Amino acid sequence: MIIGKTATLLAFDQTWLGLVQKWVNRPDVRSGTGTEGPVSDFEHRKWYERILSDRSQRVFLIGQGQGEGAVPVGLIGLKNVNQRYRSAEYWIYLGEPDARRKGLAEEATILILRFAFMGLGLNRIYLRVMQCNAPAVRLYEKVGFILEGVAREDFLLNGRFENSALYSMLSREFEEKFGRETN
Numbered sequence: 001m002i003i004g005k006t007a008t009l010l011a012f013d014q015t016w017l018g019l020v021q022k023w024v025n026r027p028d029v030r031s032g033t034g035t036e037g038p039v040s041d042f043e044h045r046k047w048y049e050r051i052l053s054d055r056s057q058r059v060f061l062i063g064q065g066q067g068e069g070a071v072p073v074g075l076i077g078l079k080n081v082n083q084r085y086r087s088a089e090y091w092i093y094l095g096e097p098d099a100r101r102k103g104l105a106e107e108a109t110i111l112i113l114r115f116a117f118m119g120l121g122l123n124r125i126y127l128r129v130m131q132c133n134a135p136a137v138r139l140y141e142k143v144g145f146i147l148e149g150v151a152r153e154d155f156l157l158n159g160r161f162e163n164s165a166l167y168s169m170l171s172r173e174f175e176e177k178f179g180r181e182t183n
């Protein structure tokens with residue numbers, strides 16, 4: 001468990017599989033992340049079994065609240081964790097709309113970045129986002145991710161091609177902005 005002020009990163013285990021499947025099948029989550037759907041029970045369980053045994057992935061529930069009693073409202077993770085280049089790709093969504101606009105994604109992002117840089121010793125965290133996803137773009141820029149480039153017409157969403165943007169943050173940039181120690 002990684003505890004923040006208003007958000008906690010909780011272990012993701014099978015108790016929460018049904019809830020997470022409900023979240024990934026929400027149209028707003030699917031269009032935000034650009035994933036196809038709907039996800040069946042079978043696919044969902046296969047995905048869960050894959051992440052359990054895949055050391056290049058780390059997945060946490062985002063809990064609203066502090067510590068044990070935090071209520072799961074979303075999912076956050078690192079994938080493509082590469083120990084040779086010390087890099088990973090970060091992703092996030094909040095599945096409960098009532099939990100949005102309360103600063104939870106921002107705090108959860110800072111918590112997972114601290115875990116990635118200080119806990120795993122990574123140097124570069126990157127992400128890909130559709131440029132039309134204004135809430136996500138603003139979140140990433142507010143946290144301090146740097147725009148590296150744009151891939152034109154990279155996604156197909158609701159029959160329209162959308163550009164995607166590649167952002168990254170380096171360990172030294174995180175330290176400069178947030179410090180080495182947990183407050």
Ligand SMILES: CC(C)(COP(=O)(O)OP(=O)(O)OC[C@H]1O[C@@H](n2cnc3c(N)ncnc32)[C@H](O)[C@@H]1OP(=O)(O)O)[C@@H](O)C(=O)NCCC(=O)NCCS
Binds near residue numbers: 104105129134
């Ligand atoms: C993007 C998402 C994770 C933001 O979560 P959130 O908890 O609502 O975000 P926060 O409350 O922490 O907001 C942090 C900052 O993000 C930006 N932001 C978040 N939601 C926003 C919105 N609806 N409109 C504009 N800016 C927004 C703001 O800059 C905000 O800071 P501010 O409140 O000081 O203005 C959430 O909207 C979501 O899960 N969307 C669906 C899935 C998705 O798109 N995931 C990202 C895929 S790349």
